[in-house]
Amino acid sequence: MKGAMQKIQRFGGAMFTPVLLFSFAGVMVGISTLCLTETIFGSLVTETSLWYRIWFMIQEGAWMVFRQMPLLFVIGLPIGLAKKQNARCVMEAFVTYITFNYFLSAILKFWGSGLGVDFAAQVGGTSGLTEICGIKTLDSGMFGALIISGIVVWIHNKYFDQELPEWLGIFAGSSFVVIIAFFVMIPTAFVFAGVWPKVQAGMRMLQEFFKASGAFGVGTYAFCEKILLPTGLHHFIYSPFTLDSAVVPGGIAAYWPLHLHEFASSTLPLKQLFPVGFELYGNAKVFAPIGVTLAFYTTAKKEKKEQVLALMIPAALTSMLTGITEPIEFTFLFIAPVLFLVHALLCACINATMYLLGITGLFGNGLIEFISLNWIPCAQNHWQTYVLQIIVGLIFSAIWFLVFRFLILKFDFKTPGREDDDEEAKLYTKQDYKNKKGGADLGYAAQILEFLGGKENIIDVTNCATRLRVNVKDETLVKPEAAFKQIGAHGLSKNGSAIQVIVGLSVPKVREQFEECLAGNGPVFDMEAFGPAVAKEEPKLEFGEGSLYAPMTGKAVALSEVPDDVFSQKVLGDGIAIIPNDGEVKSPVAGKVMVVSETKHAYALQTDTGLEILIHIGLDTVKLNGKGFTAKVKAGDYVDQGTVLCNVDKELYTNEKNPLYTPVLITNVAQLKEMETITGNVTKGKTEIIKYK
Numbered sequence: 001m002k003g004a005m006q007k008i009q010r011f012g013g014a015m016f017t018p019v020l021l022f023s024f025a026g027v028m029v030g031i032s033t034l035c036l037t038e039t040i041f042g043s044l045v046t047e048t049s050l051w052y053r054i055w056f057m058i059q060e061g062a063w064m065v066f067r068q069m070p071l072l073f074v075i076g077l078p079i080g081l082a083k084k085q086n087a088r089c090v091m092e093a094f095v096t097y098i099t100f101n102y103f104l105s106a107i108l109k110f111w112g113s114g115l116g117v118d119f120a121a122q123v124g125g126t127s128g129l130t131e132i133c134g135i136k137t138l139d140s141g142m143f144g145a146l147i148i149s150g151i152v153v154w155i156h157n158k159y160f161d162q163e164l165p166e167w168l169g170i171f172a173g174s175s176f177v178v179i180i181a182f183f184v185m186i187p188t189a190f191v192f193a194g195v196w197p198k199v200q201a202g203m204r205m206l207q208e209f210f211k212a213s214g215a216f217g218v219g220t221y222a223f224c225e226k227i228l229l230p231t232g233l234h235h236f237i238y239s240p241f242t243l244d245s246a247v248v249p250g251g252i253a254a255y256w257p258l259h260l261h262e263f264a265s266s267t268l269p270l271k272q273l274f275p276v277g278f279e280l281y282g283n284a285k286v287f288a289p290i291g292v293t294l295a296f297y298t299t300a301k302k303e304k305k306e307q308v309l310a311l312m313i314p315a316a317l318t319s320m321l322t323g324i325t326e327p328i329e330f331t332f333l334f335i336a337p338v339l340f341l342v343h344a345l346l347c348a349c350i351n352a353t354m355y356l357l358g359i360t361g362l363f364g365n366g367l368i369e370f371i372s373l374n375w376i377p378c379a380q381n382h383w384q385t386y387v388l389q390i391i392v393g394l395i396f397s398a399i400w401f402l403v404f405r406f407l408i409l410k411f412d413f414k415t416p417g418r419e420d421d422d423e424e425a426k427l428y429t430k431q432d433y434k435n436k437k438g439g440a441d442l443g444y445a446a447q448i449l450e451f452l453g454g455k456e457n458i459i460d461v462t463n464c465a466t467r468l469r470v471n472v473k474d475e476t477l478v479k480p481e482a483a484f485k486q487i488g489a490h491g492l493s494k495n496g497s498a499i500q501v502i503v504g505l506s507v508p509k510v511r512e513q514f515e516e517c518l519a520g521n522g523p524v525f526d527m528e529a530f531g532p533a534v535a536k537e538e539p540k541l542e543f544g545e546g547s548l549y550a551p552m553t554g555k556a557v558a559l560s561e562v563p564d565d566v567f568s569q570k571v572l573g574d575g576i577a578i579i580p581n582d583g584e585v586k587s588p589v590a591g592k593v594m595v596v597s598e599t600k601h602a603y604a605l606q607t608d609t610g611l612e613i614l615i616h617i618g619l620d621t622v623k624l625n626g627k628g629f630t631a632k633v634k635a636g637d638y639v640d641q642g643t644v645l646c647n648v649d650k651e652l653y654t655n656e657k658n659p660l661y662t663p664v665l666i667t668n669v670a671q672l673k674e675m676e677t678i679t680g681n682v683t684k685g686k687t688e689i690i691k692y693k
Contacts, residue, residue, distance in 0.1 A: 025065035029257040032059035033264060033377045062257075069243060069254060070132060070145035071097070077149040080519075083157045084460045088174045093152040096181040100148050101137040103189035108138060116197045128200045140196050142243045142251070151188070155180050161460075200245075218277035219352030225281055226344040229329065241278045242364060252279045256362040257373065263361075264377045270360050270385055277355035282363040284347040285323045286370065287393035289316035291400025292328060298401075299408045300417020308417040323365030336413040342403060350396045359389045445513035447487045448501055453477030455518050459497075462622075463511040466572055466602070466614065467493070468501040469622070475499070491571045502571055504667060508595060544609060548588040548690040549641060550682035551615055552662060554580035554653075556689050557679055562661050564619045572614060573667035576677045576689050579659045583648040586641075586685045588664060589613060593637045593645075597622070600629035603645050604667075611692075612667040617648060618660050628652045642685040664689065 035055040036045055044051040065072065074097045075090050082089035112119035121127035123136060130139035138144075156177050164172045171179060213220075221241070240246035248255040256263075256274070263273050293312040300308045312328075319325045332340035361374045375386050408415050449455060452470055459471040472478060478499055481492040493500040503510050550556065555578065562568045562577045587605060594612075595604035601621040605613045617629065628649040633639060653660045669675060676691045 025062050025257075028062035029059060029260065029373065031372060031376075032056075032062060033257075033260045036261065067254070067258075069142060069251070070140075073142050073145040073243075074149045077146060078153050078156070081150075081153045083515075085156075085160060085174075088160070089153060089156045089177075092156055092174050092177045092181065093149045095178055096152045096185060097145065097148045098133055098135070099182060100185040100189055100192075101132050101135045103185055104192055105135050105137045107189055107193045111193070115193050117193070128197055138192060138196055139200070139245075140192060141245055143240075144192065144196070148185075148188070151184060152177070152181050155184070215277070215352040215356045218280065218355045219348040221278050222281050222284075222351040223344050223348035226284070226347045227341070247276050247278060252276060252362060253364070260373065260377055264380065264382075267381050269358055270378070270382055271355075271358040274360045277351065277360055279362050279364045280351045280354050280359065281347060282323055282365045282369065283350050283354055283389070283393055283396075284343075285325050285366055286320045287350065287397045288343065288346070288400050289319045289325075289328060290394075290397040291402075292316070292404055294401045295404035295408060296416050299405055299415065304417040304419075311416055319366065321366045321368055323369070331416065335415055336407075336411070338411075339404065339407060339413065339415075342407065343400075346396065346400060346403070350393070353392060353396075354389060357388055357392060359385055359392075444488060445510055446517050448484070448489065448510070449514060449517045451479040451483055451487070452499060452501075458518060461511060461514060461518070463503075463507045463598075466490075466502060466504055466507055466616070467566075468503050468507055468511055468514065470499045470501065472497050472499055491566065493566065502566055504572060545691075545693040546589070546607075546609075546611070547688040547692070548575075548613065548664065548666075549586075550578060550684050550687045550689045551585050551588045551645070551664060552578050552580040552682075553582040553584075553684045554578045554682065555680070556677075556682045556687075558677070559663065562619070562663060564661070567616070567619070567661075567663045567665075570669075573612075573665035574669040574675060574677075575663060575665035576679065577661050577663045578682060578689070580648075580653045580662060582684065583650055583653055584644060584684060585615065585617060585646040585648065585662075587639045587643045587645055588615070588641065588689070590639065590641045593633050593635055593639060596631055596633065596635050599624065599626045600631040600646060601626075603633075605639070610668070614663070614665045614667050615645070616663045616665070617646065618652065618662065621652075621660075666690065666692065 032055045035041060036052065036059065041051070043049075046052055071094070074093050078089035078093050079086055108115070108117050108119045117128060117138065119129070119136075121129060123129045123131050123139075128139055129136060131137070140147075159180060160173060160177055162172070162176055164176065241251070242253045243251040245251060250258070256279070259274075263270065266273055289312075293316045296312055297305060297308050315328050319328060329340065329343065332343055361378070363370060363374065379386065407413065408418070412418075448468065449458070452458065453472055453474060454477075457472050457474055457477050459473060461471075462469045475494060475497045478492075478494065484492045484501060490502040490504055492502065556576050557579060559570060559575065559577055560568050566572060567577065585603075589605060589607050589611070591605045591607040591611075591613075593603065594606050595602070597603070599622050601617045601624070603615045605615075607613075621629075628651065630647040632644045632646055639645070648660070666672065666675065672692050674693050678687070678689050678691075681687075682689055
């Protein structure tokens with residue numbers, strides 16, 4: 001579950017990349033709309049005037065972000081999710097998305113009527129059609145863009161490095177990715193042509209439902225968006241409303257600026273012009289920090305009040321001006337989650353109240369957005385609404401202050417300024433919260449990353465059953481093996497820029513954490529504070545007496561005969577190796593399957609008593625990418641001694657030039673009292689190869 005949540009957060013971060021452009025574009029749309037408002041600038045605003053032409057030109061440029069959102073998301077997703085060569089993946093995604101829309105356009109041209117689409121209709125309105133790069137196509141919005149871009153990212157991550165025969169070398173890399181995507185897009189376009197018109201109909205029904213839900217719907221929406229913030233799932237709450245057509249065509253972020261001139265020049269109430277209250281959550285970002293800052297200040301110890309002001313004023317101003325609330329909200333989460341729950345409830349209340357009083361508009365972020373896209377352009381005809389908004393907002397600031405102050409004093413929450421005397425007042429970040437909730441175990445991965453030269457030195461990362469495999473840009477930046485052993489790794493293998501950190505059976509988890517650190521979500525390892533590691537004494541387990549049976553038929557040899565230092569020097573554990581003459585691999589013990597490597601060549605098992613066993617079929621078989629191996633079990637399965645784990649193709653175990661050495665190791669051998677290995681000819685499932693106690 002944790003891995004899934006981290007992937008969702010990565011997706012949310014990637015999806016947020018284009019949104020970063022909205023603030024400036026929104027400001028420029030607001031300013032240009034103001035300058036094109038006839039009630040303010042009078043005769044200057046005529047189509048023949050230089051004033052009009054210049055500001056119209058500026059406005060057209062500013063609207064680019066809102067008019068081309070699908071393209072921006074197609075480009076933005078690979079920036080965050082491509083594991084290698086992000087720039088090339090951006091190009092691949094763009095080319096594929098345009099190709100997809102050409103396919104879709106052709107399908108609708110010939111079969112649109114049978115699919116419920118009138119392709120002869122004008123784009124926009126209720127036709128469900130749009131124009132993308134001059135292509136008349138189905139309006140699949142942000143979600144269509146993300147789906148297509150996501151498919152391309154998956155193809156890119158899997159096949160970008162695929163080696164092709166020399167005579168096909170011209171098609172390697174990006175060309176190969178685009179070729180695969182080209183053929184994938186044909187059925188994808190047919191699926192979209194059949195399914196998306198029904199999705200559009202559902203969206204129109206959803207629009208009507210939320211419009212009819214009133215203040216309750218607005219408040220519920222605001223609560224869900226806020227309470228899911230720590231998980232990253234809040235992206236899935238606001239995105240359909242803000243960035244897609246859940247309530248208005250094209251999403252609120254685009255719809256409001258595109259119709260701003262119409263709203264600004266009308267004397268009708270804003271709620272009548274724009275009966276949508278799902279972009280009011282910025283009110284909490286502006287007015288909550290006032291009350292929270294006062295609550296923290298008034299409850300702080302006398303000697304720390306200045307510290308609290310020095311911390312809170314910049315954080316509050318950042319939230320109020322730009323809508324970036326992290327330092328304040330994650331402080332709630334870190335110190336007292338109940339404050340965050342109350343904060344989410346108050347966010348729901350302020351949004352619902354604002355909507356009930358007729359306040360609507362684009363209020364998703366801070367005062368910069370408030371002023372440029374609402375107050376200034378619309379003040380001429382709607383200033384009374386905005387005065388009411390400020391009054392209600394300040395009343396809620398007082399409510400935040402009173403409620404927070406009461407809770408802080410009642411439950412003695414250690415908010416900034418109330419820490420122990422020897423602690424300084426501080427605010428907390430998202431990473432502090434993640435570390436507290438279990439993210440601190442990223443520290444080991446962060447240490448490995450630092451010893452590999454930092455994230456700027458990493459090209460890509462994969463893993464086998466026991467090793468983290470990393471390609472680096474500069475191998476001279478990689479620390480010596482002794483440093484890696486000092487932080488808990490079993491060893492290090494270097495072959496030029498190809499580095500293998502020998503981690504052990506926990507390598508899948510370490511790789512996931514390593515990728516978190518690469519994405520900037522892990523702790524920073526303090527190299528200067530690094531000192532001699534203190535070995536942790538493992539708790540002694542009672543394994544009793546037992547035996548491991550041969551997993552394969554063949555010849556058992558001592559580990560010292562294995563031509564791989566990791567195994568021959570017993571870095572990962574002690575045991576024996578088998579040179580098989582049979583392709584069936586059976587479990588040597590009864591227990592749980594802990595790890596099945598992605599390439600199906602390695603299996604880790606654990607008995608009920610805690611004994612850990614690793615079966616590694618071949619020495620460098622990870623390079624086969626699973627070719628030649630058929631797994632018969634998966635991680636989490638319970639197996640008996642003799643259960644078939646895997647089948648190996650004959651070409652692998654009959655290769656005399658490259659024998660398929662298969663080490664069978666006890667990885668927690670240090671906890672055994674005695675261990676005896678038996679060499680010679682062995683039969684799978686029948687011959688004892690290791691005895692222990």
